[in-house]
Amino acid sequence: MGIFTERQEALVKSSWEELKQNILHHSIRFFTLIVEIAPATKNMFSFLKDYDEIPQNNTKLQFHTVKVFEMTYESAVQLRKKGVVITDVTLQYLSSIHVPKGVTDAHFEVIKEALLKTIKEAMEDEWSEELGNAWEIAYDELAAAIKKAMRDAPSLA
Structure with missing residues (x-):
């Protein structure tokens, strides 16, 4: 991974602040996607399988949507x-x-696609390729850490 720029960080920060304003709507959209x-x-989601x-x-x-974002x-x-x-502790829990x-x-990859589509829809005119790339890089790095922890987890068998 290259250097994550100050501008990319600012884009993620400002868009997250905007997303939080209507998180219930975005949560429903995220899981619909x-x-x-x-x-x-x-x-796979206990809060969806009976609906x-x-x-x-x-x-x-x-809550799950807010945690992912x-x-x-x-x-x-x-x-x-x-x-x-x-x-x-967080990695073990995840x-x-x-x-x-x-x-x-x-x-x-499914979560990433839904995350990026949700952000794109939420940001409307403020959406840009640069904004999407910033969220994608951040998500990929997070996912890599979680996947590594999953691979390193003791087998439950």
Whole structure:
């Protein structure tokens, strides 16, 4: 990875501030996109599997969306300083959730696609290729750290 610039960090920061203003709407859109892209993923989320449609007022769905966006945002902020740093406890927790559910690299790509589409739709006229690239780099670095922790996790078998 090249150097994550101050401008890229600023783009992620300002767009995250804007996204937070209507996070419930963006949460529903994010998970709608995930299920549209990869319908089988619906059953991987405890807060979705019992619903035919994406629930409109589900705090777990909203919390999960905020965590994905927030961790990607934090990844962007860290990239310029020292690279993505996630505590071992957080990585162990994420591994303990993702590994048993059978999360694969392909699932991370689905999440990235949904994340970028959600941001593009939310930002409308403020969307740019540069903004998308900044979020994509931050997400890829975060995903790489989580995937490494998943590979390094002790087998549950």
